[in-house]
Amino acid sequence: MKSKFDEPYCPLCNSKDLTLFCEDKNRIYLRCLYCKLVFVHKCYWLSPKDEKTVYDLHENNAQDQGYRQFLSRLSVPLLEKLDSKQKGLDFGCGPGPTLSAILEEQGQQVDLYDPIYYNDPSVFYKNYDFICATEVVEHLHDPDREFAALFKMLRTDGWLGIMTKLVTNKQAFSQWHYIRDMTHICFYSQSTFEYLAQRFNAELNFIANDVILLNKKGMGAFLNKDYFLTT
Ligand SMILES: [Zn+2]
Structure with missing residues (x-):
């Protein structure tokens, strides 16, 4: 029996309004x-x-x-942006956590x-003043669920x-080294972060081409996405 999930849909906002964005010898890339x-x-x-075989090749460590x-x-x-002694989470820290060492x-x-190297699900029941995800969001299978979890863990006014490297245009995308990594399955643009900021009521700051800071705001945060889609 054909389920609704046979039809491709956006893994971030669940829209089925998709277009073919690019095709190379390995994969077809859709755009929401x-x-x-x-x-x-x-x-x-x-x-x-x-996937793990590829991640094991990332020989990052805190001495590098x-x-x-x-x-x-x-x-x-x-x-x-942070006061001293705040509590944070290095989400998707990989085999050699380094950002956490720098911040500590x-x-x-x-x-x-x-999920592979430090699979401690207790973090999802905690609250954090800040959360970092470096070179992570392009790997997410279910960014809809994962971003909702991140903003839920983040305290109001948290960061x-x-x-992640951002999509600019089709021409640049088709020649981009970033798409050659088969573990990269989601690619964000500035517009995608504008969507996230609006959905989760956060202030958006583009610090550099691939560095983004979102500041979670108070009342009205965590808007239901169905509500968002109809307004
Ligand atoms: Zn979408």
């Missing part, structure tokens, strides 16, 4: 007309085992000065979560810091 997310259908997802420099592009502007050296307290 509503939130502008570019994504691949789940038929292109790697198996969990193959080049990697620390890369992460400073998020940690420096984020630390400017600056007096912050940081929990770790990663969500994201690093």
Whole structure:
């Protein structure tokens, strides 16, 4: 029997208004007309085992000065927003948590979560002053659910810091190294972050081309997306 899920839909806003954005020798990339997310259908997802094989190749660690420099592009502007000794979460920290080490050296307290390397689901029942997701959101199978979980864990006035490279246009996309990584399955543009900011009532700050800070606002936060779609 054909289920409604046979028909492709946007994994972020669930819209079925999709357009073909790009096609290469490996995959077909669809774009949501509503939130502008570019994504691949789940038929292109790697198996969990193959995904882990790729992630194990990311040999990042807290002693790697080049990697620390890369992460400073998020940690420096984020630390400017934080008081001392705040509580944060490094979401999708990978096998060698480094951003958490940088932030803890600056007096912050940081929990770790990663579905493969630090699978501690207790974090989902906690609240945080800040959450970081560096080079993570492009890997999410279910960004609708994951972003809802992140904003639920975040305290009002808390900060969500994201690093992901943004889609600009079709021409650049088709030649982009970022799409050659088969574990990259969601690609965001500035418009997608505008959608997220509106949906979760957050103030949006583009710090650099691939560094985004969202500040969760008070009353009215966590708007139901169905409500959002009809207004
Ligand atoms: Zn969408």
